[in-house]
Amino acid sequence: MDLTSLLKPSAVKVVGKITSKKRLFQDLGEIAAASYGIDFNNAIDALQERESLGPTGVGHGIALPHARLIGLKTVVGAFVRIESPLDFDAVDRQPVDLVFALFAPVDSGVEHLKALALVSRTMRDPAICAKLRSNSDAVTLHAVLTEGPNTQAA
Incomplete structure (x- = not known):
């Protein structure tokens, strides 16, 4: 499993402001x-x-919302960079500007956990987060997320 299989280029978006x-x-x-x-x-x-x-x-401006859905066949992701950070009740009480959501089949078990670990590991990389925060082009953001050493699960 790698991020290229989880995240389509069309599932990456930059938004100016989100109010809730x-x-x-x-x-x-x-x-x-x-x-x-x-x-x-x-x-x-x-x-x-x-x-x-x-x-x-x-924490650190990052949110990883995830959910299990009936009828879904494989784990997939969506990424949003918010230009004006959103109060998200994060563990460190800092507003969130990088959001990587995962949707998994109800019975995905270990695949969901592997995907969540992979995304978490990727988003903990300060260099990746800095690149994500300094770009507003969705194609570039997708490239940043899907390249590099942390993009494959064990």
């Missing part, structure tokens, strides 16, 4: 629907349900 977590989840739902054929409402509901268990803002 709910609006962010709507944007992620739109990306998931357009890029992977995932039902828009199911994606939003699943993200909100998972978030109600505890915030997925992991």
Whole structure:
């Protein structure tokens, strides 16, 4: 598993400002629907349900929302860079500007965990985050995310 198999170029977006977590989840739902054929409402509901268990803002301006969906065949991702950071109830109370969402099949088990670990490892890399924050072109952001040593799961 690598990030090129998880993240389509069309699933990467830059937005100026998002006013709430709910609006962010709507944007992620739109990306998931357009890029992977995932039902828009199911994606939003699943993200909100998972978030109600505890915030997925992991610190340093990064959020990793994730959800399991009925009918999905493989783990897929969506990435959003927010130009005006959003209050996300992150563990370090810092606003979030880099969001990598994962959608996984309900029965994905270890594949979901491997994908989450891969994304987490990638997003913990300060050099990758610096490149992501300094670019506003979705094609460039996709290239940054899918190149480099951390883009493959064990």
